[in-house]
Amino acid sequence: MIRLEHVNKFFGELHVLKDVNLTVAEGEKLVIIGPSGSGKSTTVRCMNFLEEPTSGKVFINGTELTARNKTRVVRENLSMVFQSFNLYPHMSVLRNLTLAPTKLHGKSKAQAEELAYHYLDVVGLRDKAHVYPTTLSGGQQQRIAIARALCAETKIILFDEPTSALDPETIQEVLDVMIRLADEKITMVVVTHEMGFARQVADRVVFMDGGQIIEEGTPEHFFTHPENERVQQFLGKILRN
Amino acid sequence: MLSAFSPEAWARVWAFRDTFLLGLWTTVSTAVLAILLAFSLGLLFGLFSTGKIRLLRVIARVYVEIIQNTPIVLQLCFMYYALVYAKRSIGIAAAGILALGIYHGAYMAEVIRAGIEAIPKGQFEAAQSQGFSYIQQMGYIILPQSVKVILPPMVNQVVNLIKNTSCLYIIGGADLISQTYSFVTGASTGGAYGPAYIVCGVMFFCVCFPLSRLAGRWEERLKVRDRRAVAAVSSGPIPRRVIRRGQKP
Numbered sequence A: 001m002i003r004l005e006h007v008n009k010f011f012g013e014l015h016v017l018k019d020v021n022l023t024v025a026e027g028e029k030l031v032i033i034g035p036s037g038s039g040k041s042t043t044v045r046c047m048n049f050l051e052e053p054t055s056g057k058v059f060i061n062g063t064e065l066t067a068r069n070k071t072r073v074v075r076e077n078l079s080m081v082f083q084s085f086n087l088y089p090h091m092s093v094l095r096n097l098t099l100a101p102t103k104l105h106g107k108s109k110a111q112a113e114e115l116a117y118h119y120l121d122v123v124g125l126r127d128k129a130h131v132y133p134t135t136l137s138g139g140q141q142q143r144i145a146i147a148r149a150l151c152a153e154t155k156i157i158l159f160d161e162p163t164s165a166l167d168p169e170t171i172q173e174v175l176d177v178m179i180r181l182a183d184e185k186i187t188m189v190v191v192t193h194e195m196g197f198a199r200q201v202a203d204r205v206v207f208m209d210g211g212q213i214i215e216e217g218t219p220e221h222f223f224t225h226p227e228n229e230r231v232q233q234f235l236g237k238i239l240r241n
Numbered sequence B: 001m002l003s004a005f006s007p008e009a010w011a012r013v014w015a016f017r018d019t020f021l022l023g024l025w026t027t028v029s030t031a032v033l034a035i036l037l038a039f040s041l042g043l044l045f046g047l048f049s050t051g052k053i054r055l056l057r058v059i060a061r062v063y064v065e066i067i068q069n070t071p072i073v074l075q076l077c078f079m080y081y082a083l084v085y086a087k088r089s090i091g092i093a094a095a096g097i098l099a100l101g102i103y104h105g106a107y108m109a110e111v112i113r114a115g116i117e118a119i120p121k122g123q124f125e126a127a128q129s130q131g132f133s134y135i136q137q138m139g140y141i142i143l144p145q146s147v148k149v150i151l152p153p154m155v156n157q158v159v160n161l162i163k164n165t166s167c168l169y170i171i172g173g174a175d176l177i178s179q180t181y182s183f184v185t186g187a188s189t190g191g192a193y194g195p196a197y198i199v200c201g202v203m204f205f206c207v208c209f210p211l212s213r214l215a216g217r218w219e220e221r222l223k224v225r226d227r228r229a230v231a232a233v234s235s236g237p238i239p240r241r242v243i244r245r246g247q248k249p
C-alpha cells in the first residue's frame, strides 16, 4: 500500500531522513514513535509529498509518487489528520466535510452531505454540522478533521500527532474515535506519543531516532523487551511520566 | 480676469458644467477599466509571487520593483509617446488605462501576496493533503480567507487609482483634472480658477470618500468578527505537546 525506498531528506544542510525503508501493508495500523526531531513527521509527510524526498522513492498502491502526479495520487489514496486540525475556518463544519467530495470526487451536493452526516455520526458530532470550526473545542475540531478525512473515502489515513495539541481531558475522545476506525479496513499510519493507543491498536510499531528507523516490531515486543538501548531509554522515560 | 469667488465665476463654471461632467465621466470610466486591469494583474502576479515556480516569482518581483520604483508619470509618458513614435499609438484613453492598470497592478500584487502569506501554512497543507491543485487551493481555501486582509489596502489602491487619473493630463487626456485645467486656462472660459478647482475637488471627493468609508466600515466589521472568533478559539487552550503515560488498553 505504502512503500518508502531509500528515502533521504535534507533541509538545507540538515540530513533529516537517512535512508528510510518502510512498507505499510493494506489495512495495517502502523504507529511511529520516537523522540522529538527524529523525523517522524517528515517520514509521514513524505508519504503524501507534503515534503518531497531529496532522494529515494515513495510508492502508493504501486504507483511511484512524483511532483507531477502527486495531486491526483494523493487525492485518490490518502487523507491526513494534523496536530493543529487545520479545518477551514471560513466554512461551516458541513462545508468542510463536503468541499473535497463535491469539488474533487465528483459527488453531488446531496451525496456529499449524506456522506458528511454519516461520518459526523461516526465521530459523534452530527449536531455541529452548521457551526463554524472555531466555535468548537480542540477535541471536537480534531474529530471533525477525522470526519473530513473519512469523507474522502481513501484507503489510507495519515495521522501526525493528532492528540498532541489537545488538553488531557479531550485526548481520549479523539483516541476513542481512532480506536473505532482501527476496526475498519483503513490503512492507518499514526505518529503518536499515546502508548496506550499504540499498544491497543498497532499491528506494528516503528521507532525512529536521528532520521532512521532503529527498531520495529509488534507492540508486545516493544513494550515488553525492546532490544535497542535508545528505545528502552525512551520508553522508560515516557512510561514513567 | 475674474475674481476667484465672484458670482460670475460660478456662473461661468455652471455654464460649462458639461465640460466638468465629461471630465468626471472620463475619469470614472478610465478608472473602472484600469481597476479591472490592475486587479487582474494584481491577482496574477500575486499568485506568481507566492507560487512554487521560481521563474514566475522572479518575474513578479521584477515587475513590482520596476513599477514601484519609477514615477507613474514616466510610465504613462512611456506608454503613450513610445508607442506614438513607434507608430503604434493606441490612443490617449487606452494608454491611460494601460499605464494606470499596470502601475496599480504592481501594488495590488503586493497586497494580494501579503494576503496570501497571512494565511497559516496548515491551511495550504490541509488543502494539499486533500488533493486540491494549487489553483483550487487558492480559489476555495486561501483567497476567501485572505479577503479580510486584502480588502482595506485594496480599496486604498482603488482610491489612489481614481486620483491618479489626473496624471492623464501629461498626455493630453480628457479626464477631470485635464478638463478643469483647460477650462481655467482657456481663452473663452478662463479665469474662474477658484470655483473650477473647488468643483473638481468636490467631484473627486464624492467618488472617493464613499469608497474609503465603505472600506473602513468593512474593516471594522471584520475586526469585530475576528475578536469573536479569537475568543472562541482561546477558550480551548492549545498547550505544547505533553508526553503522557498511555491509557491502559
Ligand SMILES: Nc1ncnc2c1ncn2[C@@H]1O[C@H](COP(=O)(O)OP(=O)(O)OP(=O)(O)O)[C@@H](O)[C@H]1O
Residues within 6 Å of the ligand: A011, A014, A016, A034, A035, A036, A037, A038, A039, A040, A041, A042, A043
Ligand atoms: N521545513 C523544515 N525546514 C527545516 N528544518 C525542518 C523542517 N521541518 C523539519 N525540520 C527539521 O527536521 C528534523 C525532523 O523534524 P520532524 O518534524 O520530522 O521531527 P519529529 O520527529 O516529527 O519531531 P516532533 O516530535 O518534534 O514533531 C528536525 O530537526 C526539524 O527541526
Ligand SMILES: [Mg+2]
Residues within 6 Å of the ligand: A040, A041, A042, A160, A161
Ligand atoms: Mg512531528
